[in-house]
Amino acid sequence: MVIRIIKTKAQHKVAIEELTRLARLDPAPESSNGLRLELLAKLVEDYEKTRFVFAKPDPIDAILHRMEERGLCQKDIAQALGGKNRASEVLARKRALTLPMIRALYEKLDIPPALLIRESAGTYRVRRLAKRPARNSNRITR
Secondary structure (H helix, E strand, O other), X not given: OOOOOOOOHHHHHHHHHHHXXXXXXXXXXXXXXXXXXXXXXXXXXXXXXXXXXXXXXXXXXXXXXXXXXXXXXXXXXXXXXXXXXXXXXXXXXXXXXXHHXXXXXXXXXXXXXXXXXXOOXXXXXOOOOOOOOOOOOOOOOO
């Protein structure tokens, strides 16, 4: 097989087959087969990065997934989020993550901050202050 930039599904299939064959040989890194394997793996990786794009998960879903993965419950991350009530609000998507929360979650759960900065798919309830009566500055008082 001549090694070229992979542009089609058929080329990708052939490259994967060759990659599998070479990997089974377990060549030395600096041998001709080792260098061929390395180059082919890079070409396959580049093709797959452009072909198979995955959406980033929702920040709250990422937190819940990491908690499940590590066997944690809400009380285990409550301190990172500022208390039990705040943790409940965040996980219920009633409160947005703040910068200190994002830092704490990165340190505790090792979730990349770039993923946590994104807006959650949930909607947040915003409390609005009561409107004040408009002042009329043109009114003359006597």
